[in-house]
Amino acid sequence: MPSFGAAADTFWGELGELADDRFHRALDYVGVDFFPDVFWSVPSGQLADAVRAVLTGFRVDALPRAGIGSAVPPRICENGWPTGPGRSEARQAQVVEEVVRAVAGVAAELTVVGYTFFALRDADSAGPGLFHRFGLLRDDYTRKPAFDVYRKLVAELAVG
Incomplete structure (x- = not known):
């Protein structure tokens, strides 16, 4: 999950201090979970x-602080926007x-190699909570x- 403000975010620097060559050789990608306009x-x-x-x-700040170079691509593992009170289906x-x-x-510029939407189906369409x-x-x-x-975008933008 991206964090905001380098002073508040020590994770990537600490990971960089702990990570050894074996860690870096085993790293195929870095997953990104982000939910803009949700929280x-x-x-x-x-x-x-x-x-x-x-x-x-x-890509250009967090990953380098962990010693993760451009050869290791980010992958969007979770992204979404919920509906519910004050959140219309049209806006979603x-x-x-x-x-x-x-x-x-x-x-292409940031070498993002995948995208996954957070949830295909609501957990509870009558539920009051955000999730x-x-x-x-x-x-x-x-x-x-x-x-x-989403279906149209997959058909239009999918690569490979």
């Missing part, structure tokens, strides 16, 4: 820039489109608008 609000129109800034900071679809396009836009409704599908497997957006 802190991103101003309207700035989501794509926020995604690019987080991923660029991760917009966020999915903006975030996935932003990731695809920097993937109940991250899915692209409701808990009865009916599609939210973001499902078709």
Whole structure:
């Protein structure tokens, strides 16, 4: 998970101090979990820039502090945006489109080798909590608008 502010983030530097050659030889990729506009609000129109800034900071600042070079690619292992009170399904679809396009836009430059959406299906579509409704599908497997957006993006942007 990206952290913000080098003074508050000692993890990568400490990892760099502990990591030995065996660790670095065994490292195939570094997983990134990030959830822009979920835990802190991103101003309207700035989501794509926020995604690019987080991923660029991760690649050019955090990973080098751990001694992890450009040969080890980042992989987005979790990303999503929940629906629920104050979080419309239409907005989820917009966020999915903006975030996935932003990731695809920097993937080559930052050597991002994969992307995984956090949840295919809601845990509980009637649940009141933030973590109940991250899915692209409701808990009865009916599609939210973001499902078709994500499906279109996969068809358009998938490589290999």
